[in-house]
Amino acid sequence: MRNKLFLALFSFGFFSSSAQTTYYPDSIWQVKTAAEMMMDKTLLDSAVRFAVANENKFDRDLRIATLKAYGNEPDFKIIGPTKDRGGPAGLIIMNGYIVAQWGDVNRVDMTNSVTKSFLSTIAGLAIDEGLIRNVSDKVYNYVWDGTFAGEHNSKISWEHLLTQSSDWSGTLFDLADWADRPPKEGGIDDWKNRKLNEPGSFFKYNDVRVNVMAYSLLQVFRKPLPMVLKEKIMDPIGASTTWRWYGYDNSFINIDGLMMQSVSGGGHHGGGLFISTLDQARFGLLFLRKGKWRTQQLISEKWVRAVHQPSSAFKDYGYMWWMNNSKKWKDVSPDIYYANGAGGNYIVIDNEHGLVVVTRWMDDSKMGELMKIIEQSIKNN
Numbered sequence: 520m521r522n523k524l525f526l527a528l529f530s531f532g533f534f535s536s537s538a539q540t541t542y543y544p545d546s547i548w549q550v551k552t553a554a555e556m557m558m559d560k561t562l563l564d565s566a567v568r569f570a571v572a573n574e575n576k577f578d579r580d581l582r583i584a585t586l587k588a589y590g591n592e593p594d595f596k597i598i599g600p601t602k603d604r605g606g607p608a609g610l611i612i613m614n615g616y617i618v619a620q621w622g623d624v625n626r627v628d629m630t631n632s633v634t635k636s637f638l639s640t641i642a643g644l645a646i647d648e649g650l651i652r653n654v655s656d657k658v659y660n661y662v663w664d665g666t667f668a669g670e671h672n673s674k675i676s677w678e679h680l681l682t683q684s685s686d687w688s689g690t691l692f693d694l695a696d697w698a699d700r701p702p703k704e705g706g707i708d709d710w711k712n713r714k715l716n717e718p719g720s721f722f723k724y725n726d727v728r729v730n731v732m733a734y735s736l737l738q739v740f741r742k743p744l745p746m747v748l749k750e751k752i753m754d755p756i757g758a759s760t761t762w763r764w765y766g767y768d769n770s771f772i773n774i775d776g777l778m779m780q781s782v783s784g785g786g787h788h789g790g791g792l793f794i795s796t797l798d799q800a801r802f803g804l805l806f807l808r809k810g811k812w813r814t815q816q817l818i819s820e821k822w823v824r825a826v827h828q829p830s831s832a833f834k835d836y837g838y839m840w841w842m843n844n845s846k847k848w849k850d851v852s853p854d855i856y857y858a859n860g861a862g863g864n865y866i867v868i869d870n871e872h873g874l875v876v877v878t879r880w881m882d883d884s885k886m887g888e889l890m891k892i893i894e895q896s897i898k899n900n
Contacts, residue, residue, distance in 0.1 A: 542615040543804075543813050546757060548797065551616040553896070558618060562896035566611065567621045570889055573882040574607045575863035581629055581786070588861065589787060593698040593707055598767040599783055599790025604628050604862070604880060610800045611893060612807075612875040624796040627761050628879060631860030632785040633799070634764070634792040635729055636826075639839035641736050641744050642681060643822035644751050650739050654678040654825075662735045666691075671715045679718040680732040681839055684832035686716040687728045692770045692781075694788065696727045722833035729784035729839075730770075737772070743779050756805050756812050758798040765790040784839075785860065796877050803858075803866040803875035827856035827868075848887030851894060872897050 542549070553560035578584040582601040589595050608622025645651040651661065654677045659667035667673055672687055679685035688696055697710040700723075716723075733744060740747050745764040753762065766780040767790055773779075783790040805811075806826075810818040826838040834844050842856045858866040863881035867874070872894055881889065 541808070544615065544757065544801070548617050551618055553618060556613045556616065556618050558613065559896040559899045562892055562899065563611070563619050566889060566892040566896065567619050569892060570609050570878060570881060571607050571621050573885040575880045575882050577604070577862040577880065579604055584862070585786060585789065592701065597789045598769060599788055600765050601786065601789050602629055602793060607881065608796045608879040609881070610796055610877045612800055612804060614873045615804060622879065627793050627795050629786050630792050630794050630799065630864045631862060633858040633860035633864045633866060635784045635839040636858035636866065637748060637792055638729065638733055638784050639681060639826055640752060640818060641747055642677065642838070643818050644747065645736060645739050646822060647819045651677055654681065658735055662738045666731065666734070674718045676718065680728065682722070682830035682832055682836060683724055683728065684720065684722050684830060685718050685728055686721060686723065687731050688715055691727055691731055691734060692767050694727050696725060699725045699727045719831060722830070722836060726783070726785055726787040730781070733784055734781045737774065737779065737781050741774050744782050752805070752817055755815060755817055756801045758801050759795060762792065762794040762798050764792050796879055799866050800875055800877045803868055803877060806868050807870065807873070807875050848890055851887055851890045869894070
């Protein structure tokens with residue numbers, strides 16, 4: 520009788536622990552059916568058809584698309600590489616498994632401002648490793664070459680850069696901060712001589728200031744940021760070797776006697792991260808798993824929580840990740856957070872439902888509806 524009880528308890532324990540095993544993909548990512556993951560197949564199939572049918576209207580030639588989007592900015596120029604894009608592509612990951620996909624998920628494409636969330640991760644690594652003591656530290660204590668000189672710029676902290684609320688003023692790699700997405704009213708003299716907002720008080724999406732953060736992190740790590748990302752994140756999560764992270768033709772600087780390229784935080788002037796859908800999904804899964812990959816804590820859980828806390832300047836923006844706090848995406852979990860790049864590029868982290876959703880070239884106005892269908896495919900079971 521005692522032996523039978525022991526065997527029963529052992530079997531229960533074995534199967535319980537097996538059911539709770541956390542899956543991480545190897546070189547080949549396992550696919551599960553909707554039925555296996557207790558999802559509504561009809562709705563899941565509908566989500567895929569919806570994504571394919573709602574392609575972003577971005578020109579396939581991304582050089583032309585970039586000129587159309589930003590060509591009206593003063594002295595606008597493309598000084599980094601671009602690449603013709605592919606068609607709609609995407610992945611739906613449930614509890615780590617692929618449950619749906621569409622398009623060419625291996626194709627390497629520009630991902631525009633999704634790059635910013637990767638750059639934010641580099642800042643998190645610097646915090647975790649003690650290279651930056653605290654996000655509230657003033658950047659001029661780390662970067663003392665004049666980039667943060669002056670009454671205004673000297674007040675700027677790492678947190679201000681991460682939340683795009685620094686109002687950093689200056690020129691970097693021949694690009695002036697005021698020329699990036701200038702207001703519709705006024706002219707060049709007004710933009711140049713505007714009153715600066717107190718750091719931390721005003722949100723302004725601005726790629727020059729994002730590039731200032733990338734430049735500052737290069738000064739801290741003292742080696743190329745793509746190398747840091749590869750060694751600390753992309754290799755451990757099993758990403759391919761096909762992704763690239765570029766800066767500009769004129770963004771090479773001398774670090775300890777070696778010329779290194781300071782990368783850009785997006786494709787506003789070309790450059791940024793060029794990456795496949797599958798590699799982006801691995802990055803998303805790392806954040807769904809609170810920075811842990813198998814037995815390694817690649818980035819601290821504390822940092823993963825921090826990136827999607829509302830900033831004081833704009834509650835829908837954290838540390839270069841967007842949130843759904845104001846319910847821009849109606850009937851979708853307010854707890855999601857996501858990386859977002861021009862042209863309908865998204866990496867969505869849905870903690871509530873155990874989902875990672877990656878889209879390429881999706882109509883931005885339809886993204887909320889897509890997420891609603893995907894979440895309903897779980898709720899209906």
